[in-house]
Amino acid sequence: MKKMLTLALSLVAAAGATASAQTITGAGASFPNPLYSKMFAEYKKQTGVSVNYQSVGSGAGQKQIINRTVDFGASDNPMTNDMMKPAPAALLHVPTAIGAVVPAFNVPGVTSMKLTGETLAGIYLGSIKKWNDPKIVALNPGVKLPGLPITPVRRSDSSGTTYVFTDYLSSVNPTFKSRVGRGNSVKWPVGSAAKGNDGVAGAVKSTPGSIGYVELAYAKQNRLPFAQLKNKAGNWITADNGPASAAAAGVVIPSDTRVSIVNSGNAQAWPIASFTYVIFYKEQKYGNRTQAQAKNLKNLLWWMTHDGQKFNEGLDYAKLPAGVMPKVEKVIKSMTYGGQAI
Template sequence: MKKTFLGLALVATASFGTAAAQTSITGAGASFPFPLYSKMFAEYKKSASVDVNYQSVGSGAGQKQILERTVDFGASDNAMSDESMKDAPGKLIHIPTAIGAVVPSYNLPGVTTPLKFTGKVLADIYLGKIKTWGDKSIAALNPGVTIPPLPITVARRSDGSGTTYVFADYLSKVSSEWKSKVGVGNSLQWPTGTGAKGNDGVAGVVKSTPGAIGYVELVYAKQNKLTFGSVQNRAGTFVVADNGPAAAAALGVVIPADTRVSLTNSANADAYPIASFTYIIFYKDQKYGNRTEAQAKALKTLLTWMITTGQQYNEPLDYSKLPTNVASKAKALVNSMNYGGKKL
C-alpha cells in the first residue's frame, strides 16, 4: 500500500425520512483493515450515497480519538481492555468487522522456498538473540533451503499499533522470555529493530532492505509482493496465512457476548496462529456533544451494512469474513445503540 493511499478521505451526506441531514461520518485508527475499509466505504457510497472519512493512523490513535470523542468511531485490531476504557465518558462497544492475519515477511534474495518459523524463533529474532539468517535455529526448520547468511534487519512499528499488539500477544503465548521481557501492548520497549509507521511503513522497510524481516498484515505483504513464511500453530503444523486458516482461528476460542477476545495461538488444529479480529469501537449512547439523532442513525446504518452486505468484500482483499456466530453477536451489539436512552 503506497503511503499516498493513506490520504484517501471520504466525506458523508446521509438522508433520513423526508428530511435530508448533512452529516460527516468520521473514523480513525488501524492500518490493518485500511485496504478493506477503503473498498467498503467506496462501495457504500455507491449504494447508499453516503461517504465515510477514515484516517489510517494506527490502533493506538484510534483508541485515543474515540476516548476523546473526536471521531464517530475508532478502529483497532486489539480490543480495548477494561482498564483502558475506565475513563471513557460513556459505555464503549466493540464489533469485529473482519479477521486478518499477521505474517512474517522477509527479503532474502535468491530464496524462493517460503521459510518456516516457530514462535520461539520469531521471538528470538525480535529479542535480538538471532542476528543472522545463517543461524542454526532457522536452518534446522528449513532443511535443504540455501539461506544467505545476511545480517537480520528487524523491522517493527514505531507508532501505537494493533498489528504490534497482535504480534506481541502471540509471542507472549509461545515465549516466556518475550512475555517477561517485552510483553504485550500497542507500543513496546523494543529490544532491537528499525521502526516504521503503519503496516505500509514496515512493508516498505522489508521491501527495500535485503536481509530484513517485518510483521505486516497479509494484504500488505501481498500488495507489496513480499515473501512471507509459514508459522507453526499450537497443533504443531506449519500454516501459511490465508482466509481459511485465519477464519479457523475464531473456531478455536470462545467468543464472548462483547466479542473482545484474542484469536492468537488458537486451539483449532487448522488455524493460522497469528490472527485477529479487527474492531470498530463506538459509544452505546450516541447522544453526546453536538451529535444529532440523524448522525447516530447514520452510524448505525453504516455499521449494520459493514457486518452484513459489506462482508462480501472481505475475502477478495485477503480478510476472512465473520463466522455466523460472531456476526450475530456483532448485530446484537449494533442493535443495542441508543440516543439518550431511545432505541435507534
C-alpha cells in the first residue's frame, strides 16, 4: 500500500512538473499586448505550450522579473544598469518588435492635425491650454480648431510607453527635460491619468478636448485620429510600420540590444518609436525551475524573433530589422542552465 501511495505521489509530481514546463508566464508592457496576444495564441496552436501574459505595464514587468515571479518581463524601455542592480543575477534583453507611440486626440470636428515636439511638450507642460492656441493654429492652416480646453491624458501606472514619450519630449524640449524628465513614472504638471495603453485610449475616446499618447495599434483599434509630427529632419510624418522601422535605420545597436531610437535623424522616421523588449535571466537554473522550462522559454524567444515576426505588420508593429537579428540570436544563444548552454 505504501509503495502504491509513493508511486501515485511521484506520478502527480511528474504531471505537475510537465504542466509547469508547458506553461510560460510573463508580465509587463501593454504596448505590445495586441501583438503578444496573437503571437501566444498561434504559438500554443503550433507547440502546445501556453504563455500566460499579464499586460500590467512595463514597470510592473521589470519588478516581477527582478523578483523572479515570472519567466520573463516585458518592457518598452530597456532597463538601465541601475534598474537591474536589485536583480539577483544577470538579466538579458531581446527586442521583439518596433512600435510607434502616437498623440491620439479627440477634438470635435477635427480629423487631422499637425503637431511638433515643441507643441506637444507645451501641452504636457500646461503652457498650451486650448486647441486654438496660436502655436497649434499656425501649424494647421485651414483647420477650424475650437477654443476648447485641452485635457492631456497620461499613464497612471509605471509605463514603458511613458518612458518612450518622455524620452522623446526630453530630447526636443530642454524645459520639459528639466521640469519633467524621462522615466517610467514622472511628475506631470497637468492632465488626467489612466491605466495602460487601453485605458489612455479609452479616456481619449470618451473625453472631448483630450489628447493622449498610445501605441499605434490602440489608436487604430479605437478609431482615434492621431497627429502628424515633424521629425528631426524637418519632414511631416504619419505614423505607420515603415516610419517606425525607419527610426532604427542607421542606429548602432549594441551587443546587449539596449538602445533608444526616439528623435531619429532618418528623413522618413517617425520620431516617437521604440523597440519593445522581453527581459529574462541569462542563467535559467534558479528556484524550482527545470531544464525543460528553460528550454521552452528559449524556444519561445527564438520563435517570437523569427517565425513570429510575420504577425507584426498586420497588427501595426514593425518587424525587427535584419541588422539586429545576429545580435538577437547571440543573446538568446547565451542562455544557460547550470552553466551549460541550453
